Amino acid sequence: MLTKWQVPQAVTSHIAGSSATAQGQRLPIVYPGDGRIVSELCEADAHVVDMAVGAAREAFDHGPWRRMGTEERGIIMHRVAALVTAHAEELAWLECLNSGLPMARLQRIHMPRAAQNFTMFAEVASQAAGQVFTQDPRCLTMVTRHPVGVAALLSPWNAPVPLTSMKIAAAIAFGNSAVVKPSELTPLAVARLVQLIEEAGVPPGVVNLVNGRGPITGQALINHDGVDLVSFTGGTATGRAIASSAAARLVPVTMELGGKSANIIFASADLDRALDGALLGIFSNNGQQCLAGSRILVQRSIADDFIQRFLARTAALRIGDPMDPATELGPVISDAHRRHVLSFADNLGDDRLLIGGGAIDGPGFYLEPTVVLAASNASVRAQTEMFGPFATFILFDTEDEAIAIANDSRFGLAAYVWTDHLPTALRCSREIRAGVIWVNTPMMRELRAPFGGFKDSGMGREGAQDCLAFYTEPTTASFAMTQPPLQKLGGEG
Ligand code: NDP
Numbered sequence: 001m002l003t004k005w006q007v008p009q010a011v012t013s014h015i016a017g018s019s020a021t022a023q024g025q026r027l028p029i030v031y032p033g034d035g036r037i038v039s040e041l042c043e044a045d046a047h048v049v050d051m052a053v054g055a056a057r058e059a060f061d062h063g064p065w066r067r068m069g070t071e072e073r074g075i076i077m078h079r080v081a082a083l084v085t086a087h088a089e090e091l092a093w094l095e096c097l098n099s100g101l102p103m104a105r106l107q108r109i110h111m112p113r114a115a116q117n118f119t120m121f122a123e124v125a126s127q128a129a130g131q132v133f134t135q136d137p138r139c140l141t142m143v144t145r146h147p148v149g150v151a152a153l154l155s156p157w158n159a160p161v162p163l164t165s166m167k168i169a170a171a172i173a174f175g176n177s178a179v180v181k182p183s184e185l186t187p188l189a190v191a192r193l194v195q196l197i198e199e200a201g202v203p204p205g206v207v208n209l210v211n212g213r214g215p216i217t218g219q220a221l222i223n224h225d226g227v228d229l230v231s232f233t234g235g236t237a238t239g240r241a242i243a244s245s246a247a248a249r250l251v252p253v254t255m256e257l258g259g260k261s262a263n264i265i266f267a268s269a270d271l272d273r274a275l276d277g278a279l280l281g282i283f284s285n286n287g288q289q290c291l292a293g294s295r296i297l298v299q300r301s302i303a304d305d306f307i308q309r310f311l312a313r314t315a316a317l318r319i320g321d322p323m324d325p326a327t328e329l330g331p332v333i334s335d336a337h338r339r340h341v342l343s344f345a346d347n348l349g350d351d352r353l354l355i356g357g358g359a360i361d362g363p364g365f366y367l368e369p370t371v372v373l374a375a376s377n378a379s380v381r382a383q384t385e386m387f388g389p390f391a392t393f394i395l396f397d398t399e400d401e402a403i404a405i406a407n408d409s410r411f412g413l414a415a416y417v418w419t420d421h422l423p424t425a426l427r428c429s430r431e432i433r434a435g436v437i438w439v440n441t442p443m444m445r446e447l448r449a450p451f452g453g454f455k456d457s458g459m460g461r462e463g464a465q466d467c468l469a470f471y472t473e474p475t476t477a478s479f480a481m482t483q484p485p486l487q488k489l490g491g492e493g
Contacts, residue, residue: 005090011187013044016055017204022048032100032331034363043212049220052208056150056177059205066175070126077122079200081115095189100331102322114165121173124464138484145472147175149228152221156234157183158288167231170467177206184213236456254460258385259413262406263293267302269418277442286330287389293416300395331365338365341388350375377405406432412454
């Protein structure tokens with residue numbers, strides 16, 4: 001394993017520009033590639049969370065950040081992007097060290113995207129304009145938007161830097177302060193990111209970090225009275241619990257939750273590209289993606305050939321140490337998660353295991369990429385998000401049937417459609433109930449467009465205008481332009 005960069009002996013919380021070590025639990029940080037403990041995390045308890053929220057509040061109420069012009073804030077945001085780019089290799093390495101995501105992917109996709117989040121939101125904030133109304137010509141009504149306050153930003157372990165940086169960039173671009181809570185499994189690169197953000201000139205207290213487990217640190221954060229907004233990315237059950245507790249305090253939330261996205265391969269598709277796309281859709285990011293095309297719906301007339309080719313390519317995947325730039329599929333996040341994913345290869349009933357289904361011996365949390373042909377979309381393997389390198393094939397005959405199967409899910413995050421028949425592509429894009437639909441392309445993540453899900457996949461959207469609406473509140477101010485006559489209450493009749 002490379003040791004070019006320093007791994008902190010202990011990851012602490014970061015409050016108002018300084019590290020804050022809690023008296024709470026110490027938790028091991030593990031490299032999924034070989035199971036070794038690489039550092040430890042000092043868990044933030046309710047007291048530390050209170051300090052972090054207090055620092056964010058102080059920065060918001062009395063600090064310079066929200067009072068700056070968008071030009072000045074924008075310059076600093078661009079500096080953050082430049083620092084992320086300059087430190088991309090280090091961030092990727094730290095991220096790999098606690099997530100086990102392949103280095104090649106972290107360098108090619110995750111870190112550039114983190115930098116883009118800051119430049120993109122700087123631009124959005126600089127272009128955000130108010131409104132003027134003149135319903136009555138004697139009055140001018142001006143609508144201006146203002147930062148909301150202290151945002152609690154909670155993110156999962158499967159793409160820590162891209163997901164957390166999007167939340168931070170969106171929150172601070174409009175002048176808010178933030179308290180960030182990453183997953184306790186993957187704190188390393190996010191902690192470094194927060195340092196870089198301050199190094200770039202974001203004043204201390206604007207971005208604070210609390211580290212620890214969800215039910216301890218996360219819960220203390222979302223229940224804190226000083227939090228004005230919650231942006232959460234994670235599992236549906238956790239999201240539901242957080243949304244209910246935020247609702248009790250009338251705190252707005254956005255929820256980016258799980259998925260079980262249909263990847264529909266029509267006979268009319270360019271099948272070579274559809275094959276590449278289907279493999280990327282389920283096996284990239286070690287199979288741990290909310291967006292995964294984990295239900296692969298194939299038209300029956302081409303199914304035998306397509307599935308055989310998919311299996312041959314699955315068998316040829318380069319599985320190994322995520323630090324190796326040639327690795328295509330690394331380990332999953334933990335042994336417990338590996339057991340969870342593999343449990344879906346047991347008790348198959350009428351479903352048929354086509355490849356994989358076992359753990360890979362040796363250190364690290366590797367498992368065989370697994371493919372099952374489901375007897376129907378009612379199978380637990382077609383309905384449950386497994387969040388691992390586990391593909392479920394389902395066959396269909398007609399376009400109507402494909403759309404019906406795609407919609408027969410409690411989730412509605414994304415859908416993929418592969419066809420060169422334009423009316424089919426257009427109809428699918430209108431009739432599939434999902435927040436994002438990709439036609440003949442896997443995972444085009446347009447950062448400016450709304451991103452989020454229908455049904456159990458979430459509530460609200462992330463993206464340029466959606467974040468502007470979420471992270472700001474409007475004030476409507478009316479000015480008398482002339483001196484319109486006023487009724488004189490209590491005056492002489
Ligand atoms: P979790 O819901 O378990 O956790 C997400 C975050 O919430 C973590 O920081 C976690 O902390 C924290 N958390 C957990 N419990 C609580 C609680 N009671 N109160 C406050 N915070 C809490 O999700 P996973 O980490 O397992 O991530 C995987 C899930 O995320 C999948 O379902 C996936 O689909 C979804 N996801 C959705 C995306 C989207 O954009 N729609 C993108 C990526 C993932 P900790 O981990 O430290 O316990």
